[in-house]
Amino acid sequence: MRFSLVLVAVAALTEAAEADSDGTIVALKARRLYDGKSDRVVSPGVVLVKDGKILAAGDRVTIPAEARVIELGDATLLPGLMDAHTHLSFEATNDWAADELASLKKEPTERALEASRFARATLEAGFTTVRDLGSSDAIDVGLRNAIARGIVSGPRMLIATRAISARGGHCDPTEGYRQGLLKEPGIDQGVADGPDQMRAVVRFNAKYGADVIKVCASGGVLSQTDKVDSAQLTQAELAAVADEAHALGKRVAAHAHGSEAAKRAVRAGIDSIEHGSFLDDEALDLMRAKGTYLVYTPVPCIVDRLDRGNAPDAVKQKAKAATGAMEATLKRALAKGVKIAFGSDAAVCPHGSQGGQFALLAKAGMKPLAALRTAMSVDAQLLGVADKLGTLEAGKIADVIAVAGDPSIDLAAMTTVMFVMKDGAIQHQLAPPRPQAQPPTPPSSDRACKVFDRLPSGACPKRGQLDI
Secondary structure, eight states: OHHHHHHHHHHHHHHHHHHHHTTOOEEEEESEEOOSSSSOOBSSEEEEEETTEEEEEESSOOOOTTOEEEEOOSEEEEEOEEEEEEOTTOOOBSOHHHHHHHHHHSOHHHHHHHHHHHHHHHHHTTEEEEEEOOOSTTHHHHHHHHHHTTSSOOOEEEEOSSOBEETTSTTOTTTTSOTTTSOOOOGGGTEEOHHHHHHHHHHHHHHTTOSSEEEEOBOOSSOSSSOTTOBOSOHHHHHHHHHHHHHTTOOEEEEEEEHHHHHHHHHHTOSEEEEEEEOOHHHHHHHHHHTOEEEEOOOTTHHHHHHHTTOOHHHHHHHHHHHHHHHHHHHHHHHHTOEEEEOOOBTSSOTTOGGGHHHHHHHTTOOHHHHHHIIIIIHHHHHTOTTTSSSOOTTSBOOEEEEESOTTTOGGGGGOEEEEEETTEEEEEOOOOOOOSSOOOOOOHHHHHHGGGGSOSOOBOOOTTOOO
16 A cells, blocks of 8 residues: 555656646646745635746635646645755764764765765755755865756755855864864965965855855864854954955855854854854844844754764863853844844754744744744845745745645744745645644644654754854
């Protein structure tokens, strides 16, 4: 019976893909639809797709007689999700020491094959577009290109190649190792000193494929030789990064846990602050005034998995301090009107688990639909793709997903993605859910945090380009 159902599902996917390619109109039908920008869910939901684009979407759409209809049942249609902070090149395990050794011994080709699996898991979780903020050995470049050419399945990627770091800073790949063991890094490894070298490394990254520039402005959780909130780049260095990147038409993301590092980045004109664990009121006010986005990355698994993975005590202490401060910082950012974007820091927690983080945004005070918008229209604005993606509207690229149930009532629905369409082609489809007799009870704060209890094992964080 199971085998026959699989054959039916495969046949449906093949037929739909063929229909999309020959100009046939495909109509997606579900009980509900959320367009990614408004304040309400509508019912019923219909999205018409032709040649990879959305023709119409909403609750008053007439389905043409010639359309091929896909019934999704008691589900909610949504725009394809976006994640502004991922690392698809790897995924940490529950063994800190093994991860350290693997980063030195594992062949780049092997890691690239693993990355294709992480990309597939991300796509099947409903994330059709991601920003990848730090890799090595050009794995992100190859993965982005292979996905774009249809060689492997995954989300479309905007990549940073190497994160830019101060010498000995959080994203210096030799940080924590004894002198002389590894080759001293330079611009080709993302390490620079002074404004002129900062400009040079931006140009180097752009030359070799970067869509976005990533800079590590502060210390981090997983690095072993710095304070998590220490400012590691000067005002002049950050200004050089921002000026050079913007001159090349590229946006800039700054890893910054601490207030001083964030304030320097915002004054420099950098577009988003990643993490922002310890931001003070002055930093948040400055972000609000400048329109700088806060990419909130709660990574709920990190403390437990660092403990189980026997990470160094200093790293575990930094993780507890950062995660303990994040929720309060987000609440103050929301109260001040700072723009909040969605970023999971996937690789710390397993790829494909991102959907559980929406409940954590709600736990900090966001309304469910506001939490969803962070990964839809808000992320689209941050990534510079709002003219093509982020909402269900006529003329947009047909990235459409469906989740079982109603996420405006229960955000745990975002962990059950039953349908994924990217560029008008179906990538993932489960059997439609049965109708519910009544709406589920909204999750308690405990349940919001326990979404991750169901995740597969494996995510004790790894150093280097993993930048939390």
